[in-house]
Amino acid sequence: MNTSTAMHAFDTALHFETESPEHLRGRTQPDWANMVGPFGGITAATLLRAVEQHPECCGEPRALTVNFLAPIADGDFDIVVHAARINRTNQHWITELSQHGQAKATATAVFGIRADTWSDTEPEPPSAPPPEDIAASDLSNFIAWARNYDMRFVQGAVPHSDNGAHPSSTTTLWVRDSQPRSLDFAALTALCDVFYPRIYLRRGAFMPAGTITLTVYFHSNQQQLDAQGNDFLLAAAHANCFSHSYFDQTAQLWSRTGDLLATSHQLVYFKDPNPSL
């Protein structure tokens, strides 16, 4: 009888060999491949986890900014973790992912001790039918990493070649891990990058595009993530401005019960092959 259980694909991607708490070694996983290099969300999660595993890391993540410097090649990578500042109630960390001595991604992370305070969420979650009433979209022919997620589009699904341009950049979807896994901050980080590039939707066309910087603000605590378990999150994203080869994206990730678990912002490079259309 084989009682071993395979590690979850997410945990495999975030598995490190630890030379010291400041020097980690990991490797890219084919399961998480994007068009070029790994899915940005898994890289962001990897850099957050690199901080979380440090013995001096304390509290919970409040903010993370990841800068994508150059494509990450398939294979091994090194991560350096550095505490820029340890304060009484918060901590500032800097991490760098490199391959063969070449920096490929950097991140800054703020961890904090949460106090109970007055709380309020101003926006309402987008209205959406329950995920059980929507068919799952299979994007795995499009990108390998999509296989890791059960995605059910409410609005703004990936355009077909005959959809044409679309007046709004908004996509709303229900999303959760395909293989059940309890939500943690690293997984929430990856989910913040689950949206395909907004330019595809607006232009009704695929084109080279890649996130250049990604920021996540964590509004939830571990207790809220525990309550979430493996249930669907309602994820919504839109762009404000497309100009000069870049666009921004703002996203909200909601629990089914209406908790705003995280907000996220990113700037994306794009190369439009038909700029005059």
Added chain:
Amino acid sequence: MNTSTAMHAFDTALHFETESPEHLRGRTQPDWANMVGPFGGITAATLLRAVEQHPECCGEPRALTVNFLAPIADGDFDIVVHAARINRTNQHWITELSQHGQAKATATAVFGIRADTWSDTEPEPPSAPPPEDIAASDLSNFIAWARNYDMRFVQGAVPHSDNGAHPSSTTTLWVRDSQPRSLDFAALTALCDVFYPRIYLRRGAFMPAGTITLTVYFHSNQQQLDAQGNDFLLAAAHANCFSHSYFDQTAQLWSRTGDLLATSHQLVYFKDPNPSL
């Protein structure tokens, strides 16, 4: 006849002694003092300018993230500028501001060469009467740095002690330099942090609050900033979520002609003295 012209307060704050392009020395200016340490916007502008002055810096800023690690004391500071990666069409920079060897702020900046592409802005600017029809607010008794800006509130002005709580965190104002100065990316950066803490408005009360991380996305190019000159910008900010001693803030900065020049996001720590109210 004295023909000398005093340096603009903004340029004085961004004046460095340059030991090398990687090592700069500056000092805080009383004109830019906040409750504790200098106005966060001037610190962010300082760190952007530190990159801009580097001889290898190329293109225009596209994104900036500043992390505020600890209060900056009045006096001298050191800045280290480091190119994390120089690519063909973009550059990634890391800077750190320290005092007596203690890190006080770090920043990552992305610079890029802009190509003309398809462009679109999805949101509309907030509706507002012209700035000429609104009286300027004098906040200089409140904070020294406010003296540098001509602020005309359209919505969500600084609450008085008898305003009480407010259901919306949105503030909209016209703002420009009090002393005329042409807009550049550093000045636009500082303007992204011109909003008083959203928690004051929601709670109708002042309390300790400080930005912990600030991100700016620059949607404009130098030509658009040149067209702006010293005219008013329409600046709008709101929070999404207040929870566990932190809230986020999202801001848009518009030209009077309806160009979205920058968007900005930040996470702010607050300490509510009356959490049960």
